[in-house]
Amino acid sequence: MHLDVLKLRQFYYRSALGRAAQKVIRDELTQIWPEAQGQMVVGFGFAVPLLRPFLKDARRVIGLMPGPQGVMPWPPGEKNQSVLCEDTLWPIETGHVDKLVMMHGLDTTEQPTALLEEAFRVLGPGGKAVFVVPNRAGLWSRSDKTPFGYGRPYSLGQLEAQLRQHQFVTERALSTLYQPPSSGRIWRKSAGLIERVGHAMPLIAAGGVLMIEVSKQKAASPSSGLTATVRRPLRVLEGITKPAPKPETARKPT
Numbered sequence: 001m002h003l004d005v006l007k008l009r010q011f012y013y014r015s016a017l018g019r020a021a022q023k024v025i026r027d028e029l030t031q032i033w034p035e036a037q038g039q040m041v042v043g044f045g046f047a048v049p050l051l052r053p054f055l056k057d058a059r060r061v062i063g064l065m066p067g068p069q070g071v072m073p074w075p076p077g078e079k080n081q082s083v084l085c086e087d088t089l090w091p092i093e094t095g096h097v098d099k100l101v102m103m104h105g106l107d108t109t110e111q112p113t114a115l116l117e118e119a120f121r122v123l124g125p126g127g128k129a130v131f132v133v134p135n136r137a138g139l140w141s142r143s144d145k146t147p148f149g150y151g152r153p154y155s156l157g158q159l160e161a162q163l164r165q166h167q168f169v170t171e172r173a174l175s176t177l178y179q180p181p182s183s184g185r186i187w188r189k190s191a192g193l194i195e196r197v198g199h200a201m202p203l204i205a206a207g208g209v210l211m212i213e214v215s216k217q218k219a220a221s222p223s224s225g226l227t228a229t230v231r232r233p234l235r236v237l238e239g240i241t242k243p244a245p246k247p248e249t250a251r252k253p254t
Contacts, residue, residue, distance in 0.1 A: 002108045003147055005070035008046045011147055017183045020191055021146070022049040025209065028176050029053075029101065029130060032213055039098035042122065044090075045105025046147070047132075048074045048082060054099075064090055066105070088114040095124045103132040107151035116166040123216040129168070130213050133159060135175055140208030143181040148208060159212055168214035175207030 011018035029050050036058040043051045048063040052075065055061055063082040065071040071084040085091055087109045100119060109115045119129060134141035134153040141153035154162075160170055178198025179191040198207060 001110070001150070002066050002069035003046075003104065003150055005046070005065060005072050008069070008104065008147055009072055012046070012049045015183065016188055017146065017181065020179065020188065021177060021208075024177050024179075024195060025103070025132060025211070026050045026053065028174065028211055032130060032172070032211075033099060033128070036099055040096055041099045041101070042092065042097045043101040043103070044119070045069070045103050045108070047101040047103040047105070050101055050103060050132075062092070064092075066109070069104075069108075087111055088118050090118055090122055092122045094121050095127075097122045098124060098127055100127065100129040101132070102129065104147055104151070106131055107133045107154065112162070113166075116163070116168075120166055120168070120216060125216060127216045128171070128213060129216075130211060131159065131163070132209055132211050135207055135210045137206040138175070138177070138208040139206075140177060140181045145183075146181045148181075154210060156210055156212070159210060163212065163214050167216070169217045171213040171215055173210065173212040175210050177208035178206075179208075181208065 012022050013019070026049065030053050033054075036054045038057070038059045041051060041054045041058045041061045042064060043062070044064045045066065046069065048065075051061055051063060055075065061081055063074050064085050065082055066087050067084060071082055073080045074082040083091060087105075088111055100123060102119065106112055106115060123129060134148040134151065136153040136155045136158075138153075140146055140148040143149045156173055156175075160173070163170065176195075176199075179194045
């Protein structure tokens, strides 16, 4: 079930823990996509905290927010670029999106299959998407103090399998957000160190979220296998379609 947009805004823009989470995930995204020059970038769910770096060079940036969640104006103090829509009916033409970011979308929708079909539809050939979901093995999916404690957490294998079923090709996958989901002062002060240690030793600590980059690749049309022209076709069946007249049998003299 989608969370309320007011609670999401309160977490990501008004709380120290939410601002820290926003920065960690956004920094990872800009490592994956350093720029979007002249491209169309779309976010679905509550992905707008991650989209600001693309405003300066993208051709267009749109924040799609699902109806059950609600919508808020974004970016603050500028021309609005957020839109309220249905999970499975986006106001975007087929094949027009270059980059898609989904956060608090796939894990909270009640129609994941139809949602992924819609994501595939709007991406252009070779388009890229990044999905951000709660990590089943992480601490953040076990705490209801953050938005990642709601919805369906995933393991990396589960996420890759679901995306593969919808013809997405995995480009890279990572976990991040190693700091505990706590607003305690000591944890806020040591958050940067914990993130660095987590990235250096991911087998020891599980990140709170999984991020996976996928691309839309269309398979080539299969060949018919008939690559050469038959110059002198066999005429085996011609006698069946055009029977020759039967010669009259000579009558013997009596």
